[in-house]
Amino acid sequence: MTTIKKFFLGVIGIVFIFMTVRTFYHPSTIYIYDWYGMLDLELIKEFEKETGLRVVYDVYSDNETLEARLLTGKSGYDIVFPSLIPFAVFQSDIGLYEPIDHTKIHMEQIHSHFIDILKKYSNFLIPYYYGTIGLLYNKKKLQHLLKDDFELHEHSLDLIFNDDILQKIHMSGVSLLEESVDVLPILKMYLQNDETATVKDRLKKIRPFIRKFTSSHFIQDLVKGDLVLAMSWSGEARRATEEDSNLVYVVPKEGTLLWVDCIAIPKGAQLDKAYQFINFLLKEKTATRITKNTFVPTTIKTSYQNLKDLNVILDDDTLKKLNLNKIETSKESIDNNKLWMIFRNHTLH
Amino acid sequence: MISLGRVVHKAPPFVFPFSYDNDCFHICLNFSSLKTLISDPFYIRGILSSIKIALISMVGCLFIGYPAAYAISQLSKPKQMIVLILMCVPFWTPFLIRVYGWMGLLSQTGFVNHMLMQLHIIKEPMIFLGGDFGVCVGMIYCYLPFMIFPIYSALSKIDPYHVEAALNLGCPPFWIFMKIIMPLSLSGVIAGCVLVFLPCLGEYVIPELLGSSDTLTIGRIVWSEFFINRHWPMACSIAVFLILLFVCPLMIWNMKKTKEDAIR
Numbered sequence: 001m002t003t004i005k006k007f008f009l010g011v012i013g014i015v016f017i018f019m020t021v022r023t024f025y026h027p028s029t030i031y032i033y034d035w036y037g038m039l040d041l042e043l044i045k046e047f048e049k050e051t052g053l054r055v056v057y058d059v060y061s062d063n064e065t066l067e068a069r070l071l072t073g074k075s076g077y078d079i080v081f082p083s084l085i086p087f088a089v090f091q092s093d094i095g096l097y098e099p100i101d102h103t104k105i106h107m108e109q110i111h112s113h114f115i116d117i118l119k120k121y122s123n124f125l126i127p128y129y130y131g132t133i134g135l136l137y138n139k140k141k142l143q144h145l146l147k148d149d150f151e152l153h154e155h156s157l158d159l160i161f162n163d164d165i166l167q168k169i170h171m172s173g174v175s176l177l178e179e180s181v182d183v184l185p186i187l188k189m190y191l192q193n194d195e196t197a198t199v200k201d202r203l204k205k206i207r208p209f210i211r212k213f214t215s216s217h218f219i220q221d222l223v224k225g226d227l228v229l230a231m232s233w234s235g236e237a238r239r240a241t242e243e244d245s246n247l248v249y250v251v252p253k254e255g256t257l258l259w260v261d262c263i264a265i266p267k268g269a270q271l272d273k274a275y276q277f278i279n280f281l282l283k284e285k286t287a288t289r290i291t292k293n294t295f296v297p298t299t300i301k302t303s304y305q306n307l308k309d310l311n312v313i314l315d316d317d318t319l320k321k322l323n324l325n326k327i328e329t330s331k332e333s334i335d336n337n338k339l340w341m342i343f344r345n346h347t348l349h
Numbered sequence: 350m351i352s353l354g355r356v357v358h359k360a361p362p363f364v365f366p367f368s369y370d371n372d373c374f375h376i377c378l379n380f381s382s383l384k385t386l387i388s389d390p391f392y393i394r395g396i397l398s399s400i401k402i403a404l405i406s407m408v409g410c411l412f413i414g415y416p417a418a419y420a421i422s423q424l425s426k427p428k429q430m431i432v433l434i435l436m437c438v439p440f441w442t443p444f445l446i447r448v449y450g451w452m453g454l455l456s457q458t459g460f461v462n463h464m465l466m467q468l469h470i471i472k473e474p475m476i477f478l479g480g481d482f483g484v485c486v487g488m489i490y491c492y493l494p495f496m497i498f499p500i501y502s503a504l505s506k507i508d509p510y511h512v513e514a515a516l517n518l519g520c521p522p523f524w525i526f527m528k529i530i531m532p533l534s535l536s537g538v539i540a541g542c543v544l545v546f547l548p549c550l551g552e553y554v555i556p557e558l559l560g561s562s563d564t565l566t567i568g569r570i571v572w573s574e575f576f577i578n579r580h581w582p583m584a585c586s587i588a589v590f591l592i593l594l595f596v597c598p599l600m601i602w603n604m605k606k607t608k609e610d611a612i613r
Contacts, residue, residue: 064576064577067576068575068576071361071362072361090579094362179577180577211479212479224458226457330356330578330579330580333577333578334578334580337573337577337578338391341391341565341569341570341573342391345564345565347394347565
């Protein structure tokens with residue numbers, strides 16, 4: 001009996017060791033760290049089949065998680081997708097990324113507008129996903145609440161920054177995005193004024209009417225009916241409008257922020273494999289698939305012809321009108337963040 | 350150590366207060382973050398509001414935990430084991446899932462509101478989440494065992510003859526509790542309170558999920574100092590400040606108690 005037991009234990013042990021070694025040591029593995037829900041399994045399988053590499057695909061849901069990994073030393077990933085401002089800019093400034101050899105990738109695939117706006121950082125970053133920040137609302141409900149005023153303000157930031165309008169709709173729930181970098185610049189655009197006093201004054205006025213601050217739960221709240229209006233990312237918003245026909249996404253007429261998520265290679269990555277994956281991403285077919293699945297447009301211009309009926313691609317004129325966030329100094333960022341936390345905590349005086 | 354460092358534009362975003370070059374050992378202690386921490390009412394307010402929530406949760410735990418522990422200690426030994434194990438069972442599921450469970454229960458369309466409406470106690474669904482109430486409920490639920498176990502162990506050590514003797518001498522039950530059981534279980538109560546209060550103080554996940562992340566808690570401030578401001582020394586200063594504020598008095602108390610025990 002004991003010999004049989006020993007034998008089985010031995011077999012289990014060997015299998016276990018073999019599996020562990022296989023998991024941790026695979027000579028041709030590429031490690032990718034991407035936004036939640038961007039690449040589907042089939043795309044990854046396709047890449048595996050094309051190149052013979054094994055892909056380990058991990059996801060994150062906020063930039064902070066990614067930055068924490070990168071800052072603590074060797075992240076172990078070969079490709080990451082940081083948001084340009086304020087994250088990727090800071091990260092490439094402090095040398096967390098490998099310089100990119102442009103001769104090894106098909107840069108000509110990328111829309112020239114994005115190459116222009118990223119010129120300063122093109123050594124380290126390749127623009128990939130992009131989108132806007134706008135307003136997502138339940139049209140029927142909002143029309144009912146605002147009555148005649150609706151048509152006047154339906155494309156305007158008045159809906160979230162004007163206290164008269166907010167007073168009429170706040171009982172049904174209004175949410176803003178969670179971080180100061182996503183909201184304060186748009187408020188400044190709306191006020192056409194950069195002074196802290198004016199901004200503070202406006203924040204004080206609107207605070208009683210804001211129910212929530214969320215960058216990720218607004219869709220479920222809108223669908224459940226806990227919210228009527230939410231400040232939203234374009235990708236998520238478009239997906240939601242596809243599922244619930246009452247929801248409408250608008251890009252505010254006063255202007256808004258353009259967000260860009262870049263491809264970057266962290267220090268110490270396996271460069272050859274990273275380039276292989278980047279070239280796979282830059283293909284028209286891959287980009288089309290990603291946009292079709294997620295409603296998030298990519299910067300690959302050749303994919304646009306396949307996506308005409310989706311209504312997610314911004315034309316050149318609109319793109320030119322959109323602003324990238326300004327790069328804040330660290331003092332500005334600390335001050336803004338503090339103002340924001342006090343504002344959220346109802347204690348702005 | 351980091352709390353006395355300097356912020357720099359590098360990875361990691363700080364420099365240690367010690368350096369060694371040209372055979373020379375430099376010490377450069379930077380107290381600016383500790384100074385800001387003490388002088389800026391923003392941080393003090395955050396700390397105070399965290400203390401408030403932690404205190405409420407601690408008292409809540411005590412009020413539920415003490416009777417529970419007392420009831421358990423009165424059971425027969427085998428039953429005690431069963432109850433204690435039953436109490437631990439929910440804690441085998443991950444912490445996050447339990448908190449999400451509370452989100453489901455307390456939401457506007459959740460079970461609690463549904464029951465209250467069915468029983469005609471309320472007409473409109475109540476908003477439980479998004480404020481201090483939800484946070485305290487979550488904390489009390491999550492940290493209750495930390496209160497029950499120490500109190501239970503203190504209570505089960507009380508010699509039943511003490512109580513019997515008091516009863517024989519005609520002491521009313523209330524005073525037996527106040528004069529015998531309470532003082533003898535005090536060490537358990539204090540241990541339980543400490544075990545609940547300290548983690549509640551720095552709790553980040555529960556306020557974030559059950560509260561409206563607008564509640565200014567220390568956890569939230571530390572998070573934003575780390576991730577948004579990239580001001581690691583400041584975040585570390587807050588942590589060090591908390592340790593000084595709470596752990597030092599505890600250590601002094603502990604040392605005093607050991608001395609007293611030694612004299613006895």
